[in-house]
Amino acid sequence: MIQTTIKSFVGRLLGRRQSGPQRIDKSRHGIDRRNVSRHAIKVCEVLQQQGFEAYIVGGAVRDLIVGLEPKDFDVATNATPEQIPPLFRRARIIGRRFQLVHVVFGQEIIETSTFRAPASEHQQTDDHGRILRDNEFGNHEQDAVRRDFTINALYYDPSTEQVIDFHHGVEDLKKRVVRMIGDPQTRYREDPVRMLRAVRFAVKLSATIDPDTRAPISAMADLLENVPASRLFDEMLKLLTCGHAMDCIRQLRQDGLHQGLLPLLDVVFEQPGGEDFIELALDRTDHRVRAGKPVSPSFLFAALLWQQVEARCKVMVQKGEPYVQSLMSAADSVLDEQTVKLAIQKRFASDMREIWFMQPRFERRLPKSIWRMFEQPRFRAAVDFLQLRAAAHQFDSVLAQWWMDLANSDDAGRAQILEDLAKQPRDTGTAPASRTRTRRRRGPNRSNAKTSGESSEGGGNTYDPT
Secondary structure (H helix, E strand, C coil): CHHHHHHHHHHHHHCCCCCCCEEECHHHHCCCHHHCCHHHHHHHHHHHHCCCCEEEECHHHHHHHHCCCCCCCEEEECCCCCCCHHHCCCEEEECCCCCEEEEEECCEEEEEEECECCCCCCCCECCCCCECCCCCECCHHHHHHHCCEHHHCEEEECCCCEEEECCCHHHHHHHCEECECCCHHHHHHHCCHHHHHHHHHHHHCCCEECHHHHCCHHHHHHHHHHCCHHHHHHHHHHHHCCCCHHHHHHHHHHCCCCCCCCCHHHHHHHCCCHHHHHHHHHHHHHHHHHCCCCCCHHHHHHHHHHHHHHHHHHHHHHCCCCHHHHHHHHHHHHHHHHHHHCCCCHHHHHHHHHHHHHHHHHHCCCHHHHHHHHCCCCHHHHHHHHHHHHHCCCCCHHHHHHHHHHHHCCHHHHHHHHHHHHHCCCCCCCCCCCCCCCCCCCCCCHHHCCCCCCCCCCCHHHCCCC
16 A cells, blocks of 8 residues: 555656666666776675665766766665664764765765655755755655656666666766756755756756756746755855856856856956956866866855955055055955855865965065965965966966966975076066155154055055965
8 A cells, every 4th residue: 555655656746657667787878887986886785785775876877877987976775874884994974954874985985875755744844845854764766756857866786787767867868858856846945956956967968958847947046045055055166166167157147046156246247357257267177177186166266256356456445445455355345245145164265365365465576575475375276376367367477477487396496486586687576666665754753654565556565474
């Protein structure tokens, strides 16, 4: 009776009759077992040896089928979170909303989750239908129903090298279609982040979003306001580091999903050269991702928000504020606005400030100041950021290359470069000519004189965080 009820519910949810999962062998799915994480395979083998079901699931399977290298590997099993840790030397239960197990192998973490049941009236939700706790366990078929898109409801069994497919996900993957499992409106209410995921998968896979899946997105975009800022930050970071960041942002704007995520981007795009700078920054990020190189979130967000910081800084300078003070105030105001909705972590915000505040210091090449700059933890990131500004014609390219050569040199090479600099005329490599030094006044009014650290143009050596 219970099985009949479950099958009836699944049938109604999917809008079509189920005939059981497809078991697709290697000759059809094309996954090479050698490309699968040996640690993920180990987790599956250990669980299966103990009598449990265990499969590699989700994005890793999807990416392996289309020939992409997965960033991580997840495992799904019918073992409960409490049954998993005793089987491994290093494993811990995490999460409250969605309880799962992290099995640790050195630097690699295999996220292992228990099969979940589809949403029910007993699950805790907010006033808009977003699921707050998702710890109702189910069987394999129910877990497949609970997943968001057909292309993510794929299970790879490393022991048989078969892919178990309940919802024709392999077929949709071959056709490059992103299709929601179940009623899209209901699924978006359960988790509004699925709207962002639909865009990311479509762009990343050069796919189209199924018309029924896409139709409700614009009307339901405001549901993202109810999502915790930390989750939005995580999803936005995934979107910006998927290797197709600019295309994702354009698609977000087209579908009305950008508001509240990076609200200042629209302002940036309206400024002369603003979109060019953003596109340049994201294009370089995409190249690093595709080359398998790491991407620093702090550097990425520093680039995305720099135009706005600089614009606000210029307004303050025009009102007579010192440049460095204006830069710091502008940075604080921009970050405050962003963190209201997008929870940029404090460590990233701190790094962003260091990168921004070091930019004026590149305008002057004074040996003592340069050696102090080497000691800054974000010196190399700031130099890379300088190259980005030079490529966008915001900084002298020759001077930017000098700093890059310096950053790439060892101690002996740096000493030689600085020795050569010392032989050049004194005014070479200093701040712009418009910066003038105020003479000390003699006599009783000396204390009213302007200090040498102040400047209407904000000479780069006036701020020293050391």
